[in-house]
Amino acid sequence: MKTKLSKMAPLENLSLVDKVEIRLKEYFKENNLKIGDSIPKELEFAQALGVSRTVIREALLRLRTIGVIQSKKRSGMVLTQPDIIQNFEKAIEYNLLGEEALTDIFELRLILEMGMADLLFARKTKADLDALDKIVSKQEIEEQNTVLFSLKNEIAFHGKLYEMSNNSTLQRFQDLLLPVFNYVHDNMPQGAEDFKYSKGKFVTHRDLLNILIDGDAETFREAMRNHLEPHFERVLNTVKS
Amino acid sequence: MKTKLSKMAPLENLSLVDKVEIRLKEYFKENNLKIGDSIPKELEFAQALGVSRTVIREALLRLRTIGVIQSKKRSGMVLTQPDIIQNFEKAIEYNLLGEEALTDIFELRLILEMGMADLLFARKTKADLDALDKIVSKQEIEEQNTVLFSLKNEIAFHGKLYEMSNNSTLQRFQDLLLPVFNYVHDNMPQGAEDFKYSKGKFVTHRDLLNILIDGDAETFREAMRNHLEPHFERVLNTVKS
DNA sequence: TACTTTTATATGTCTGACATAATACAAAAA
DNA sequence: TTTTTGTATTATGTCAGACATATAAAAGTA
Numbered sequence: 242m243k244t245k246l247s248k249m250a251p252l253e254n255l256s257l258v259d260k261v262e263i264r265l266k267e268y269f270k271e272n273n274l275k276i277g278d279s280i281p282k283e284l285e286f287a288q289a290l291g292v293s294r295t296v297i298r299e300a301l302l303r304l305r306t307i308g309v310i311q312s313k314k315r316s317g318m319v320l321t322q323p324d325i326i327q328n329f330e331k332a333i334e335y336n337l338l339g340e341e342a343l344t345d346i347f348e349l350r351l352i353l354e355m356g357m358a359d360l361l362f363a364r365k366t367k368a369d370l371d372a373l374d375k376i377v378s379k380q381e382i383e384e385q386n387t388v389l390f391s392l393k394n395e396i397a398f399h400g401k402l403y404e405m406s407n408n409s410t411l412q413r414f415q416d417l418l419l420p421v422f423n424y425v426h427d428n429m430p431q432g433a434e435d436f437k438y439s440k441g442k443f444v445t446h447r448d449l450l451n452i453l454i455d456g457d458a459e460t461f462r463e464a465m466r467n468h469l470e471p472h473f474e475r476v477l478n479t480v481k482s
Numbered sequence: 483m484k485t486k487l488s489k490m491a492p493l494e495n496l497s498l499v500d501k502v503e504i505r506l507k508e509y510f511k512e513n514n515l516k517i518g519d520s521i522p523k524e525l526e527f528a529q530a531l532g533v534s535r536t537v538i539r540e541a542l543l544r545l546r547t548i549g550v551i552q553s554k555k556r557s558g559m560v561l562t563q564p565d566i567i568q569n570f571e572k573a574i575e576y577n578l579l580g581e582e583a584l585t586d587i588f589e590l591r592l593i594l595e596m597g598m599a600d601l602l603f604a605r606k607t608k609a610d611l612d613a614l615d616k617i618v619s620k621q622e623i624e625e626q627n628t629v630l631f632s633l634k635n636e637i638a639f640h641g642k643l644y645e646m647s648n649n650s651t652l653q654r655f656q657d658l659l660l661p662v663f664n665y666v667h668d669n670m671p672q673g674a675e676d677f678k679y680s681k682g683k684f685v686t687h688r689d690l691l692n693i694l695i696d697g698d699a700e701t702f703r704e705a706m707r708n709h710l711e712p713h714f715e716r717v718l719n720t721v722k723s
Numbered sequence: 724t725a726c727t728t729t730t731a732t733a734t735g736t737c738t739g740a741c742a743t744a745a746t747a748c749a750a751a752a753a
Numbered sequence: 754t755t756t757t758t759g760t761a762t763t764a765t766g767t768c769a770g771a772c773a774t775a776t777a778a779a780a781g782t783a
Contacts, residue, residue: 256736257736292737294737294738295735295738296735296736299735313744313745314743314746315744315745315746316745
């Protein structure tokens with residue numbers, strides 16, 4: 242009789258580089274290294290761990306790739322503050338995100354725009370509102386004789402909102418997600434109709450701006466919800482597997 | 483007389499590996515490679531580009547680190563769908579995020595929880611609500627004779643909300659951010675008082691659950707806003723540089 | 724057919740060498 | 754003295770060739 246093996250965990254199948262990476266992480270923790278501290282050179286690590294310089298280099302290269310260290314000739318390597326958005330960026334550059342990830346990200350955008358009302362009201366400045374007014378006025382002029390929807394103006398308005406959040410992580414997130422929106426925009430089979438949401442029965446950019454000027458966060462949220470209605474409708478009616 | 487040099491741009495200072503990485507990216511684009519496709523072996527790339535295998539390996543290792551390719555002995559390398567959260571994770575593991583990034587991320591959490599109301603109402607199931615009820619009841623029993631705030635129950639409740647969003651990117655984001663919340667929680671000098679927000683004048687988990695059962699998204703948003711009030715108060719009153 | 728053994732092969736690791744750029748320091752010039 | 758320029762040093766960057774290891778595919782066996 243064959244006994245079940247499903248419960249047996251595969252015995253650790255780590256490459257040397259994997260192990261070295263773990264040791265390096267321990268080393269950083271134990272020595273309580275901070276941003277700006279420099280670390281021993283490759284050869285010293287190699288001797289200390291008893292492996293070749295090649296392996297050390299590959300492990301360090303991983304850290305460099307995720308932005309945890311930087312290296313310079315002659316000066317050695319220094320711990321740096323990783324840019325959490327950067328890798329995200331790279332992954333997207335390779336155009337390898339699947340359908341599900343793209344959908345998730347699009348939903349994420351809706352969530353973010355719905356959720357940032359309070360930050361906007363807490364941090365808005367006169368200059369911000371003036372800038373928004375310019376954007377909206379420009380859009381109104383350009384679109385007054387057409388139903389055409391300008392993605393450029395759309396991005397300008399919503400991008401400014403992200404900027405006003407004064408949260409640079411959020412802001413970079415938005416920058417980075419723009420190509421994804423374009424992709425979703427371009428690949429929606431139901432046509433562009435859905436995207437003309439700044440006209441007609443929905444809340445316009447001008448409406449949003451007016452609320453931002455003398456309304457409150459709660460009102461803004463509900464207005465934004467209406468503004469984004471076509472997107473929500475599409476997203477919420479799409480059955481997720 | 484000294485002429486100004488400010489206009490001179492530094493001439494490109496890319497390492498060989500940098501250049502190879504760019505070429506690889508071009509290669510993927512030109513050949514329109516998709517997830518699952520396999521790519522030539524290291525030696526072939528080395529010969530084609532006229533560089534050593536070492537350089538190719540380092541460039542490919544970068545791709546592997548960000549999850550764009552996977553390698554297996556003998557089978558070569560295959561394009562894979564990068565896990566956009568994974569690198570995030572790694573960066574955080576190294577405990578190298580600065581104060582600003584942590585603050586940003588904490589704000590991001592507030593934004594997300596405020597923004598996901600519509601998704602919750604669109605996707606809630608009976609099973610979800612039952613599960614939430616269990617969590618809340620457990621919390622009520624444990625905390626009935628104390629003002630002590632249990633971070634564990636807090637995480638269980640809010641974590642379940644993320645789960646209900648049915649957006650796995652969002653969900654993993656939350657998993658990953660938990661240590662950051664703990665960090666912020668542990669390092670708040672004003673003490674734990676602020677965090678007992680599920681008692682007293684604020685909206686409780688039970689309130690939120692009831693709204694989730696027979697309320698609507700708008701009501702839920704405002705309730706969540708009140709529920710998160712202590713956090714918002716702290717965040718919005720902190721002047722960002 | 725189903726199973727086991729062998730073989731070929733691409734990645735993983737090692738070694739030792741040289742190239743290159745950044746730094747420190749000495750020498751020269753102002 | 755102060756500034757500039759040359760020189761030596763050094764840690765990373767790149768190279769070449771070898772062997773180790775896992776494993777997919779082929780060959781052999783029942």
